Amino acid sequence: MKIAILPGDGIGPEITAQAVKVLNALGESFEMESAEVGGAGYAAHGHPLPEGTLKLAKEADAVLFGAVGDYKYDTLERALRPEQAILGLRRELNLFANLRPAILYPELAGASTLKPEVVSGLDILIIRELTGDIYFGKPRGVRECPDGPFKGQREGFDTMRYAEGEIRRIAHVAFQAARKRDKRVTSVDKANVLETFQFWRDIVTDVHKEYQDVALEHMYVDNAAMQLVRAPKKFDVIVTGNMFGDILSDAAAMLTGSIGMLPSASLDANNKGLYEPSHGSAPDIAGQGVANPLATILSAAMMLRFSLGLTEQADRIENAVKRVLAQGLRTPDIHEAGSTKVGTEEMGNAVVAALA
């Protein structure tokens, strides 16, 4: 089993190193190979997604990804900026299904800005379509405005779009995931305004006929943003498009107050996937040894479960993480009075120790 390790920028290398350490401690034989990506890819090879990196990612059975982005690359032209790497990997590897759990560990309920009774025990799974929508739709660009009151001026424009098959496959992912959980899917759209999402609603409704044991609810995106703040525990699985999913999954992650704990998976049709923490590259704390490696370690667990078929090893990692939390170990981002503050490496070592 070959794993591509793409540490990236900022805290990416430190947190990825801890996840690799945990993987090595499992007693399986993984072939792991690293490559530069993001700003590091640009610095080493002149492109955020160098050819060699893409080739490695394509050949591997799974990709473990750190994070990309750093202030020093902010002034590059858009095509060379670090985040193009992640967009490129999604597109090139057909990673259409992004799974982002928003889980609040009981020990960390205090870290949330929401009242404990509103969020304790939170366990939502957000499934975001990742290769369609306005992210990749064409045409797009800047042109002369063709009509209306602003005719003749410059205008920026993009194309939102979803084909039937794209909606069907992500709907299947959502209904199947719900079957392993509380059997409820909320499909988030804007069918009252957008043709794309009226179509989305129609197709999701059609796919639902094959899953009559799962409850389906449709919700407008503005209402979903409100309900996430008002009563987030009412959700089980949320499925939505790329753009709305970008916004809602980050909002849901922040509800927990502990985004440093949240993993994510981006899967293709054959369960090959890219796994990354839900948080970013945090260049402000990079290299200080204080970043929380748990989201990346939990991403590695998701990788074992979804792409490598090693369910027991995934369970071992997840249980080890629960154990270190129960031991009171906390990196600074989740530290509270009474708990023990540890650094990135100590946290990684503690998880390794807790695997036993």
Next chain:
Amino acid sequence: MKIAILPGDGIGPEITAQAVKVLNALGESFEMESAEVGGAGYAAHGHPLPEGTLKLAKEADAVLFGAVGDYKYDTLERALRPEQAILGLRRELNLFANLRPAILYPELAGASTLKPEVVSGLDILIIRELTGDIYFGKPRGVRECPDGPFKGQREGFDTMRYAEGEIRRIAHVAFQAARKRDKRVTSVDKANVLETFQFWRDIVTDVHKEYQDVALEHMYVDNAAMQLVRAPKKFDVIVTGNMFGDILSDAAAMLTGSIGMLPSASLDANNKGLYEPSHGSAPDIAGQGVANPLATILSAAMMLRFSLGLTEQADRIENAVKRVLAQGLRTPDIHEAGSTKVGTEEMGNAVVAALA
């Protein structure tokens, strides 16, 4: 001064009646005329925005709008559904600037799902562009997918777009509003992915040159959704496009836990405007006399301030609302132990009494 009163559906008529009562108690001579809109428009004239209603709205100096929507119209074809009325009014009246304050009254801090220290004293102004973006862009519809792996299938599609002049005018509104507040503007975009919003960022940056006394910050929409949950008080004025504004303004409103208190204004280039509560038509409680009329009453105050130039009368209403809150009067949506529960009409009467 002529005011068009469009009560609409659900709780719309009850709450609008209270606002009209308050306006009548001011001792000014307003000419007020009512017309059906939304589901009520459809029921009376076969269209959610009947010709007569649109004509009245165009002739008036300002529009006071209740709310539209009811379950019984959910099965109508989209062009006849209640929300088309509000989209039609925005477009026909060129109401491009939507101002939505998210204010947490100190007395109501407990109503929020967020911890009091995170939200108490919250005072954000969200300025949402309201006549452009993917809401009205063309082409849109369902077509045959022209290329790519889904070629030949049906696909839903829409066009996102902003012309230079549209961005300039909303940026001016934002910077000018910030000058009367804490002089900080956060422009929310998705410049790392969307051409429309890279263009948006460039133009907002250019307009900012005329407002060097105001601080401008650019933020991606996913990050903005997170920061609204994490540290909402850091924002002063947020300016964004129609689609992102739809999502973020509802999320911000819900942070307060008292959306029944929040007014909104939608203005054209000459400060003619439509004023409506930020909440919806709540058909589940319609006709029970329990709806909170304060958001509509405060919308009437915004109308006096922005469209009718009656600043003092606007102040009188806003102070009266503060007084009834200080008296402990609460409709059920904001009721807590220790406060006095009142109905829609009692609340309206209390505001009238407090005007003195």
